[in-house]
Amino acid sequence: MPLDQSLNSLGFAKPPAETRVVVAMSGGVDSSVVAAQLAEEGYDVIGVTLQLYDHGAALAKKGACCAGIDIHDARRVAEEMGFPHYVLDYENIFKDAVIDEFADSYLAGATPVPCIRCNERVKFKDLLETARDLEADCMATGHYIQRKTGANGPELHCAADAARDQSYFLFSTTPEQLDYLRFPLGHLPSKAATRELASKYGLSVADKPDSQDICFVPDGNYASVIEKLRPGAAEPGEIVDIDGNVLGQHTGVIHYTIGQRRGLGIGGLAGPLYVVKLDVDEKQVIVGPKDMLATRSVPVREINWLGDTALTDQDEWHVSVKVRSTRPPREAIIRPLSATEAEVELLTPEEGVSPGQACVFYETGSSRILGGGWIWKGHAT
Incomplete structure (x- = not known):
């Protein structure tokens, strides 16, 4: 939808130089491109990066966001493009709002999605309030999602590139938050287009790989993280069928997820079995045929x-x-x-x-x- 000519590219009726925007910078290519593009367009850009967990541990882990090396990369982009950059220590907030619930939810037999809680409780809550404290007109992020103006105000829409769409992780964005947020990458046709912009701006992160896994879960090994956060969580128990017949033993409910088939260690049965339920109180992994899923x-x-x-x-x-x-x-x-x-x-x-x-x-x-x-x-x- 074309913008009214009286509005700038972020939707404000004033020149970019008079429009302050806080950019949430993870240190990756997406948020770096957002910051660089807005700076080049003449906006009053302030970059903010969150330190979410211990630098020492983070520096050694590749493929995570908000790690020590990413803070360095975000700072470097700010220097390259000539705008101020701040690092905020959100370790305690992140632990209380995201990591602890992740551990407790997993122990209760659920399959949590901490990235949603991080957006909801940290990035779009505390960081957004920080942006307001900095007297910013809006906050921009590198998420692949679109904000469009509808008949009743701002609407949330999927990204133009379905392969990059992040709507599943941003559903909890409230109307009030949506009014303040901007997503400059949502209309791009592909990640390749983002990298082309990074090269155009001469950014040092232009070829940086995408982040993988949950930032505080190395190599996707949820169970090892839970065991560190909640010692004794991996208590052994029984693998049973839907009638309660014992088929085998397990080393902890936290090692299993609904729908899992591999790694059950109960071969030799007539047909394949899947995890259909986790009973944390009884320390049981219940398995059954696929149609029970x-x-x-x-x-x-x-x-x-x-x-x-x-x-x-x-x-x-x-x-x-x-x-x-x-x-x-x-x-x-x-x-x-x-x-x-x-x-x-x-x-x-x-x-x-x-x-x-x-x-x-x-x-x-x-x-x-x-x-x-x-x-x-x-x-x-």
Whole structure:
């Protein structure tokens, strides 16, 4: 949608030089390009990087965001482009708001998504307040998602490049936050286009690899992190079938996830078995045939609703939903129970729906995100 000519590229009716924007800089190529582009356009740019965990440990880990080397890279980009850069120590906030819940949720048999909580509770909360304290007109990030102006104000839309879209991780962005946020990369056709811009600006991070895994979970090994955070968490127990028959032993419920097939150590059975439930209290891993993973009814709570009218204004909402970040949206019906809770009926059953994952709502046939919530009591019917 073309902007009114009286507005600058960030939507403000004043020159870029009079528009202050705080850029959340992770040290990667995406946020570096955002900062460089806005600086080149003449905005009053301030770069801010969060120190989320211990530098010493982070420096040794490749492929993470917000690590020690990334702070160095962000600072270097700011120097190259000539704008101020600050590092904020958010270690305690990050531990309290993200890491502790991740550990407790995993121990309760859920499959948490800490990146969503980080955006919700740290980047778009405390960092956004810091941006306001710096008297910034807005805060920009390198996320691949779009903010569009609709009839009722700002709307959240999927990125133009479906392969890079980060809407699953940003569903909890509130209308108030969306009003203040900007996502300059959301319209780009590909990551290659971002790297071309990085080369155009002569950035030292132009060829830097993308971050991988959860930033505080080396090599995707959740269990090892949980054991360090919660000593004694990996207590052994039984692997049982749906009738309670013992099929084997395990070394800790935290080593398993809903839908897992490999690594169960219970071969020699008639057909393949999958983890269908985790019983933390009984220290049991329950396994069953694949068809037991199919879920049609998904209970969702802590809903953040981004529709034009209240969630409870209708008995049913016909939408599309994602229950995993890697899956395409599927048609569903939302039946609100309150302003923040609902039962979601999947028109086509999904496998491996797990508590702790997000259920994100999309307007069917459109790129618009209508919000989402958290799956909370196991896969149901």
